[in-house]
Amino acid sequence: MSDLWNAIVKFFTSLRLTVVLLALGIVLVFVATIAQVRVGVWGVHQHFFHTFFARWEMGGVLVPVFPGGYFIGGLLLLNLIFSHIYRLKFAWKKLGIQLAHAGVILLLVGELFAGLLQEDFHMSLNEGETRSYAESFRDHELAIVDTTSPDHDEVVAIPEALLARARGGEIATAGKLPFHVVVKEYLPNAGLGMRDASAATPAPATAGLGQTIVAVPQSVKSEGNSPAALVELIGAGGPLGTWLVSAQISPDSPAPILRAAQSFDHDGRRWRIELRLRRDYQPFAVTLLKVTHDIYPGTTIPKNFSSRVRVRANDGREDREALIYMNNPLRYRGLTFYQFQMDAANHNSVLQVVRNPGWTLPYVSCALVALGLVIQFGLSLSRFVGRRQTAVSAQP
């Protein structure tokens, strides 16, 4: 046992392993950079870095061909930790090396955390508009909204992942809704088309837009999917109907017919059902006051994009204005708001909203590594200079 453990320690503390992993890392990063031209940055994330084995598309199939980012990063992390414990016994002389490697460990761990915990949303606002939620870039949710009250909505949101899992069955809603929700069909990516009115089979949907419109399955892409689902609601007195919901049925749709909300009445209350980008509600509201987009005179080079916003907390404790522009995000209650896109002609601005609890780690690790390397190399340099001067002065 202890022989085996010694062999493991020997393996994981070896500099040879470090060199091999660094070389593998270089090859991975290089190939991923080249591949980015073809598969885009999101594809590179998926196929090269956030995976144990890098996959290359061959004849439409992704084949694992090389150790991936998790594999190399993970082994490097083990290599570092083992070396810290077993090889780099603490000594003042080695303080620099220790600090630098601690910094690299922190950097790797921080990246892992960021990969697991970071959430990205966006918030699209027209001038004068106020929102208290941000929307996901990719994930959707089924929202069943009680709109009876004139001053607020009550929302029950069901994540897309649950729809996919419950396909053909019922979703547990823990009694939050006065009816059962059955997912009769779920399509991860679908286009919409007019239903052939002369078709013999009845429309799968019995209420709402689905009586005239059908969803057509499309191949699933790595980004920009538009899901659709057939959802049946069953009350105490029997089925209320089956609705076709789709991410393309939204107030922002270019087709007028798709802009109408799908509403119904049940038990004296007014309801709406929709499939939309997942929303992250905040305990505060953001109002876009003004967008500015300047260019340098006589050029098309953008000089400045900025959004002046007002942030108001629901508890009334905070109410202030902030200017968000390139290189100057707003950090507020654990979220960071960045200037993301802008359509100044239409007075519209899109903010990227990021929640990343580990955002400070890179700062700390950068400082640690820099300090460590400066100490380490500074010591060697001063020793070298000292010897050199002795040698020069010793010359006749």
Add this chain to the structure above:
Amino acid sequence: MKKLLPLSILLLGVVYLALVLFPPAPKSDFNLDGFSRLPVLLNGRLKPMDTVARTTLLMLQGRQRVTNPDGRALEPTEWLLDTLYRPKLSDTYQVFEITHPDVLALFGFVAEDGAGKKRFAFNQLQPRLDELDKQARLIAQAEEQARQDGREPPDRNAFQRAVMELRSHVILYDRLSASLVHPASADFLGDLQKFQTGLDAGRAALRAREAGQPHDEAAAKATLDAAERFGFMAENGYLRAIPPAAGDPDSDNWRNAGTALIEGSGAGADGFADRTYAVQLYAALGRAWATQTPAVFNEGVQRYRPTLAGRFGDRLAKTDAETRFNAALPFYHGMVLYVGAFLLAVCSWLVWPDALGRAAYRLVGLAWALTTGGILMRMWLEGRPPVTNLYSSALFIGWGAVALCLVLEKFFRNGVGSVAGGLVGFATLIIAHYLSLGGDTLEMMQAVLDSNFWLATHVVAVTTGYAATFLAGFLALIYVFRGVFTRTLDQATGDALAKMVYGIVCFATIFSFVGTVLGGIWADQSWGRFWGWDPKENGALIIVLWNALILHARWGGLVKRRGLMALALFGNIVTAWSWFGVNMLGVGLHSYGFMDSALFWLIAFVVSQLALIALATAPGVKWRSTAA
């Protein structure tokens, strides 16, 4: 004699610089210097006419030198004046560079038709310009079609790129000649005066005509014709040479002459004179230049400048300094000094190591001080940290690497630092020269890059990392060359080189790591993600990983001295890839310069480095220096 050598070489260098950095004003009866310092707004920046002349010539023909058909060399400003005011003459100057054989064939040229076998005059091009337009249209149509079909437009081949480039040059030249006077007008100042005299009558006639009342048709027509000519100039004029109106709060609102004329026309005859003062003055300069009457020209220049001094005084200080800076050509003369230093240092390995070595060291120091001055000057002109684009990165990489060389030479005193310094200094300035052919090198920063703090920290640190990695590679190159081909690499020099390479790799590791992580932090600040696997970020990361690999391989005893040299040589490839290769991919946020002619040189460089690595490591190679 030997004792005085280092000092006399240094003095020689200083005298050389004193002579070339302060060239006498060009001999001419015209106040060319005064005109060349007049400000215009172009590409978002107020710059002197001199810069416009030089950068335009560089873009058109890859050099600033231009001769008229009689073979007399013209000052860049003289060429600009002829293009602005005597287009018929300037059409005979051979300033359009064409090298692609198929484009030559398109015009029915053989290389011998052109000056230097590649430069042609506008007059030579003119008969076949329609054909050029047709080719450009075909390319644009194919690309538009692809876009409509939802496809990526196909990559342009070398012929298509050459066609599009030449066409853009012809358009630029045309637009330049519509900047200050109407290109078809024989006497634009006279036209303006006539227009002004008839303006009130013309406006009245136009109003009457609109109301369907009797009117002076000739007056109406004259005013409309003039307005049409102004409209042409407003649309095509390239230079924004007319300062913002006196009451305009936006001091960047410089306009071209056509726009100012249209605005002025709305104010009636009295207002017109007032509001188009600068246009009329430039038209007067044009008449004086066209008729070659220096006294009138010089008086015009003299009179115009004070009208700007009040509002734009501090900016005139910069445009004046820039004109001086352009004429001094510090980076060109730095190149000359680096070559001299390199040769001296190489000679020091053969004879008089001490005297020649010190002479070379001082010459490198002088050249480095000169480039330092040049870089500081650019920073002041731009109000930015040293590295803002590819061109300035080349300057800075050279500067940083040579600084390290000076430190190495101070410690080791074996000529290696001077040789490497001369070599790297020269090479980076040559690269910078070719990068400057794209146009003005003092560019405005995109909004996303507009952050002096990050430009000063992340960009400077990463660029220093590039510089150090390159230097380690060049030191290894010296080691392999001397070891394989000469007997001069003795034990002491070999030890010293190994120490140098190791030290420089350590230095490179610090800076490339810190620079790369700072880049991540910048990205976190501006885009909300610490690391995005953008190609340029990846390039920097690869440099960090490579330097770390060299250090760990050495610490682990996996490589000996020759292996270390081979790894450092490969560092050259890694850095060249990161510096230029990723830009050629044309994706990502950092793809600010797509350059394809550089691709050939990049490949050639990579092959040469691979050959050296093979030389350093192949078992069969006989090293003439046995100690290595």
